[in-house]
Amino acid sequence: MTDHVANRFPTLPLTGAGALIFVALCAVAFAQFFDVGTTRLSEDTPLEQRELRFMDRADGAVAVHAAGNGELIALMEPGSNGFIRIVMRGLARERQSKGFGEELPFMLTRWSDGRLTISDPTTGRKIMLTGFGKDNVNAFAKLLLAGSEAK
Numbered sequence: 001m002t003d004h005v006a007n008r009f010p011t012l013p014l015t016g017a018g019a020l021i022f023v024a025l026c027a028v029a030f031a032q033f034f035d036v037g038t039t040r041l042s043e044d045t046p047l048e049q050r051e052l053r054f055m056d057r058a059d060g061a062v063a064v065h066a067a068g069n070g071e072l073i074a075l076m077e078p079g080s081n082g083f084i085r086i087v088m089r090g091l092a093r094e095r096q097s098k099g100f101g102e103e104l105p106f107m108l109t110r111w112s113d114g115r116l117t118i119s120d121p122t123t124g125r126k127i128m129l130t131g132f133g134k135d136n137v138n139a140f141a142k143l144l145l146a147g148s149e150a151k
Contacts, residue, residue, distance in 0.1 A: 044112040047143050048071060051105040054088045062088070062141055067105035073146035083136040084143075087127060091120050098123055116140055 026071035031037055060078030062085060065071060076084065090104065100122040107119045116137050119126040129137050 018032060018080050044115075046109045048109045048110040050144050052108055052143060053102070053105045054092070064146075075145060081139060084139050085130065087118060087129075087140075091118070091123075091125060091127070094123055094125055095120060110141070110144060 035131060052073075053065045053067050055063045055065065057063055062081070063072055064074040064076065066073050088106070092102075094104075104120075104122050106110040107121060109117050109119065111117070114130070116129045117126050118129060129140050
């Protein structure tokens with residue numbers, strides 16, 4: 001007769017893994033409850049604001065209009081201004097997924113602390129552009145000054 005030894009998974013590593021998962025979940029719950037690791041940026045005074053509409057054209061260009069008077073302030077030819085296109089497509093996609101149309105313009109804001117943001121009033125989404133580098137910030141900053149309506 002042969003001895004049959006049960007091939008069981010060792011309980012010590014299994015218990016250790018379970019304890020590790022439990023500790024990780026407790027740490028996440030603690031951080032969420034006490035706001036540990038959260039970065040909050042105060043909303044300073046806006047220095048410049050501009051409402052903009054971005055319209056795709058049949059030729060692949062994107063027309064940027066001042067929302068107040070409809071003035072064309074920039075025309076981004078196909079293959080140019082990639083960062084602006086990516087950011088605005090993301091905002092437009094989110095707007096569409098939530099069932100909103102193109103009625104309200106986007107808000108481009110320069111804050112007193114130097115930050116530049118683009119926001120969508122329909123979804124409440126705000127993107128801080130200063131985290132994407134100087135060249136990308138400058139691409140949006142030019143839209144604050146473009147056209148005759150700019151301050």
